[in-house]
Amino acid sequence: xxxxxxxxxxxxxKVTPQRLSIFKMLKNxxxxxxxxxxxxxxxxxxxxxxxxTVYKTLDALVKHGLVQQLNVGEDxxxxxxxxxxxxxxxxxxxxxxxxMYRVKSVELLRKEVAEMTQFKLSHEQLYFYGxxxxxxxxx
Amino acid sequence: xxxxxxxxxxxxxKVTPQRLSIFKMLKNxxxxxxxxxxxxxxxxxxxxxxxxTVYKTLDALVKHGLVQQLNVGEDxxxxxxxxxxxxxxxxxxxxxxxxMYRVKSVELLRKEVAEMTQFKLSHEQLYFYGxxxxxxxxx
DNA sequence: ACCCCAAATGATAATTATTATTATATGACT
DNA sequence: AGTCATATAATAATAATTATCATTTGGGGT
Numbered sequence: 001x002x003x004x005x006x007x008x009x010x011x012x013x014k015v016t017p018q019r020l021s022i023f024k025m026l027k028n029x030x031x032x033x034x035x036x037x038x039x040x041x042x043x044x045x046x047x048x049x050x051x052x053t054v055y056k057t058l059d060a061l062v063k064h065g066l067v068q069q070l071n072v073g074e075d076x077x078x079x080x081x082x083x084x085x086x087x088x089x090x091x092x093x094x095x096x097x098x099x100m101y102r103v104k105s106v107e108l109l110r111k112e113v114a115e116m117t118q119f120k121l122s123h124e125q126l127y128f129y130g131x132x133x134x135x136x137x138x139x
Numbered sequence: 140x141x142x143x144x145x146x147x148x149x150x151x152x153k154v155t156p157q158r159l160s161i162f163k164m165l166k167n168x169x170x171x172x173x174x175x176x177x178x179x180x181x182x183x184x185x186x187x188x189x190x191x192t193v194y195k196t197l198d199a200l201v202k203h204g205l206v207q208q209l210n211v212g213e214d215x216x217x218x219x220x221x222x223x224x225x226x227x228x229x230x231x232x233x234x235x236x237x238x239m240y241r242v243k244s245v246e247l248l249r250k251e252v253a254e255m256t257q258f259k260l261s262h263e264q265l266y267f268y269g270x271x272x273x274x275x276x277x278x
Numbered sequence: 279a280c281c282c283c284a285a286a287t288g289a290t291a292a293t294t295a296t297t298a299t300t301a302t303a304t305g306a307c308t
Numbered sequence: 309a310g311t312c313a314t315a316t317a318a319t320a321a322t323a324a325t326t327a328t329c330a331t332t333t334g335g336g337g338t
Contacts, residue, residue: 014305014314035296050317055296057315071210073264075325076295089256098256105251109244109265116239117228119269125212126248126265130258153285153334174325189288194325196286214296215324 011064018049022057026067026081032088032097034076072097072127087126093135150203157188161196165206165220171227171236173215211236211266226265232274 004023008015021042026033033041039054058079061067070078072090078097080088087100106126114121143162147154160181165172172180178193197218200206209217211229217236219227226239245265253260 016305016315018316048317050319052297052318053316059297069212071212073208073210087252089252089258091258092261100252100255103248103251103255105244105248109242109248110267112242112244113226113228113239113267114269116242117237117267118272119228119230119267120275121267121269122231123269124265124267126263128249128252128256128258128260128263130253130260130262133257136259155286155334157287187288189290191289191326192287198326199286 007066011066013060013064018046018053019057019060021046021049022054023061023066023081026061026079029081030099032070032072032078032080034074034078036076038079070097070127071125085123087128089128089130091132091135092129093131096132098132146205150205152199152203157185157192158196158199160185160188161193162200162205162220165200165218168220169238171209171217171219173213173217175215177218209236209266210264224262226267228267228269230271230274231268232270235271237271 004020004027005015008019008023013019022038025038025042031037035051035054035058038058039049039051042049042054058067058069062069062079065083066081068080068083070080070088072078072088074095080099082099084101087103087106088097089100090097110121110124113119143159143166144154147158147162152158161177164177164181170176174190174193174197177197178188178190181188181193197206197208201208201218204222205220207219207222209219209227211217211227213234219238221238223240224245226242226245227236228239229236249260249263252258
């Protein structure tokens, strides 16, 4: 909590209860929620908060590199407070999005892409799709 | 042309001039246009065609696996008539999206992801971002 | 070649996610 | 406590996409 306060301060973002609650919510989940989901989840605690505030807060967090925006091919964005670049995998059955860490071949892939294209790489978004172990069982 | 006609027939899609022109346009470009771009580009030849037809045609082509939909993080989708799975790289300066073929480490990455997550993989979307060689020069 | 009908088109309305606007409220610094 | 720049809330506006529905048309059967 105090931690998050300091992070916001370090980025010259005013610390407001709304921002803290959104940031905290994102830090405490691995579910990659959308703006709408964040809004409804926080609505109990902050019934007066506007959806626009959620969007603007997310925008500020993304711009300051404190949160990343995911584009898994749905009708809306999802957000992830883990800003370390990492691939995601989405279950096409239950629609959950799971983080992947320490995927070694990503570094190799980056090198190959950079050499092949001569682009100066800044970042990447790696999305995999399939059926998760749970959904494979209860067919 | 006849080629495309047969492809549509094979998928039980009625062959209409609108569909052929959209499909042909996508087959003859590597620019990954959006629905809007496709619409305006075809509008000269087919001034009566509706934007809704473009969307419905693209939807049909995507559903039949004849075209893939890209989600590079813009406000609209882009389309690619090359359905062979391949990574894309987007220049954050000129916004062009370039195809990458024969990226060997992708297969390795797939294997690693499948083992790590135990998902049954269906497909993936691999997007890289950076500055293209042309944009690196005329800074 | 004509009929038929399911499917496609065109025009437009509706929907949905996101962004802009603006008056009011508030965080943070003196 | 006072000030001011910034954030919030409410709502309007925008933009992409999808739905609706009356009309047209492709293509198989006769």
